[in-house]
Amino acid sequence: MDKISKSKIAYPHRKGNLYNLQYMVKWDVNTAEATKKHMQWIRKLYKYMKPYVSHSPRAAYQNYRDFDLGINKQPNTTYNEAAQWGKKYFKSNFRRLAKVKTKADPLNFFRHEQSIPLISKVKDHHFDQ
Numbered sequence: 291m292d293k294i295s296k297s298k299i300a301y302p303h304r305k306g307n308l309y310n311l312q313y314m315v316k317w318d319v320n321t322a323e324a325t326k327k328h329m330q331w332i333r334k335l336y337k338y339m340k341p342y343v344s345h346s347p348r349a350a351y352q353n354y355r356d357f358d359l360g361i362n363k364q365p366n367t368t369y370n371e372a373a374q375w376g377k378k379y380f381k382s383n384f385r386r387l388a389k390v391k392t393k394a395d396p397l398n399f400f401r402h403e404q405s406i407p408l409i410s411k412v413k414d415h416h417f418d419q
Contacts, residue, residue: 302381303349311343312354333358350378352404361403372407379404 292305303310315332317324336358350356359375369388376384384406391398391406398408 296381297383300380300383300387301352302383303344303351310351310354311339312351313339313356349381350375352379355404357403359404362401362405362407365401366398367407369407369409372404375404376406380406385409 294304296302296304313332313336315328317328350359356375359378360372361375362372369385372388373384376388380387387406388409392408396408398405
């Protein structure tokens with residue numbers, strides 16, 4: 291993994307990463323009480339794992355989407371809003387990916403709950419950085 295520079299492709303999780311962890315919990319009873327119980331359990335596990343996983347910032351793998359990191363609140367979330375999860379998934383590649391997204395999909399047709407946003411020169415500062 292570490293033979294390819296973290297800036298050469300979008301996936302930056304390279305040198306020093308030994309594992310990808312996916313936190314998941316499922317339950318059969320679909321009630322508010324059951325949901326609360328299971329969500330508290332998985333968040334407790336996530337917190338327990340903190341000393342053993344990446345930090346500064348704690349990173350995430352895009353294919354293991356974690357909505358606790360944040361979600362698009364509208365179809366056109368700003369770069370600054372999306373950076374809260376985008377930098378955890380893509381680290382320093384996030385701005386470059388947002389620039390490509392802005393050029394390749396200016397209408398933001400391809401999007402999901404944590405998609406890479408468009409960069410607006412008016413709303414998002416430091417467009418060329």
